[in-house]
Amino acid sequence: VEPISLGLALAGVLTGYIYPRLYCLFTECCGQKRSLSREALQKDLDSKLFGQHLAKKVILNAVSGFISNPKPKKPLTLSLHGWTGTGKNFVSKIIAENIYEGGLNSDYVHLFVATLHFPHASNITLYKDQLQLWIRGNVSACGRSIFIFDEMDKMHAGLIDAIKPFLDYYDHVDGVSYQKAIFIFLSNAGAERITDVALDFWRSGKQREEIKLKDMEPALSVSAFNNKNSGFWHSSLIDRNLIDYFVPFLPLEYKHLKMCIRVEMQARGFEIDEDIVTKVADEMTFFPKEERVFSDKGCKTVFTKLDYYYDD
Numbered sequence: 001v002e003p004i005s006l007g008l009a010l011a012g013v014l015t016g017y018i019y020p021r022l023y024c025l026f027t028e029c030c031g032q033k034r035s036l037s038r039e040a041l042q043k044d045l046d047s048k049l050f051g052q053h054l055a056k057k058v059i060l061n062a063v064s065g066f067i068s069n070p071k072p073k074k075p076l077t078l079s080l081h082g083w084t085g086t087g088k089n090f091v092s093k094i095i096a097e098n099i100y101e102g103g104l105n106s107d108y109v110h111l112f113v114a115t116l117h118f119p120h121a122s123n124i125t126l127y128k129d130q131l132q133l134w135i136r137g138n139v140s141a142c143g144r145s146i147f148i149f150d151e152m153d154k155m156h157a158g159l160i161d162a163i164k165p166f167l168d169y170y171d172h173v174d175g176v177s178y179q180k181a182i183f184i185f186l187s188n189a190g191a192e193r194i195t196d197v198a199l200d201f202w203r204s205g206k207q208r209e210e211i212k213l214k215d216m217e218p219a220l221s222v223s224a225f226n227n228k229n230s231g232f233w234h235s236s237l238i239d240r241n242l243i244d245y246f247v248p249f250l251p252l253e254y255k256h257l258k259m260c261i262r263v264e265m266q267a268r269g270f271e272i273d274e275d276i277v278t279k280v281a282d283e284m285t286f287f288p289k290e291e292r293v294f295s296d297k298g299c300k301t302v303f304t305k306l307d308y309y310y311d312d
């Protein structure tokens, strides 16, 4: 074999195979990190997420199943519903961190907050065009893009329909395939319904872990669909069944707040002080008025309350 063709072959291997892999060892590349596994995601969810046995199960199966599917028929669409401070954003962060090193800061993960990115109803046409361009551009650059839409219940009705074509069972839309993308919608819509079920279980003396997805899902999709405040208001996403999974987040109890406070203490490098844990948890407010079972703010604000006890 002449040296020239050998040299060319070697150059081809270097540039086409070896270099990209070496490059991706030192910087983040499209297509998820090597260490992604069902076990790693399960370990993260088990160690970090409190009081959400249903969300854990659905997210673990849905995400690991989707990622390991070489040829999905449509993008993965998850709709996370529940009370404030129960872990919806937190879970989105865990998912993003399991798929990309950069997590929510990854170039391939995009977070939209309705009140921040789409504040004015009068600009809805502009928002629709921008959103479609943004999604199309990013999925063209990386098929495994993740889009997180927070505060769906504050999203102008119909804006979310602008992305319907990307979520549907199409091989390609204008030459771009969205089938490996992930869309995560976060909403408080349906929180009342979820709380009703959780309260019924509590009042009948059952463990919250006995609540099954079937107790939640039908009412959840209907309440999200019929909730005038929900971005899904009569959205074709639901009536076209483009949402793969409705993920209910249960209201958190006193014991879960204590877990959040302990995690925060450790995160700040403090020894766990159970007196302070109890004092901070006791400052939080609970509902309903009589039984005071569930935290009004979930695990939110416990962290700032800690400042008071360590503000020396």
Ligand SMILES: Nc1ncnc2c1ncn2[C@@H]1O[C@H](COP(=O)(O)OP(=O)(O)OP(=O)(O)O)[C@@H](O)[C@H]1O
Binding pocket: 048, 049, 050, 051, 052, 082, 083, 084, 085, 086, 087, 088, 089, 090, 091, 186, 187, 188, 260, 298, 299, 300
């Ligand atoms: N179930 C949980 N397990 C562990 N930590 C939690 C849980 N829920 C909330 N937290 C803690 O509280 C913080 C705020 O929660 P998060 O932002 O996920 O709430 P949310 O459900 O998205 O609320 P909202 O609907 O108001 O946006 C999280 O970053 C996390 O530190």
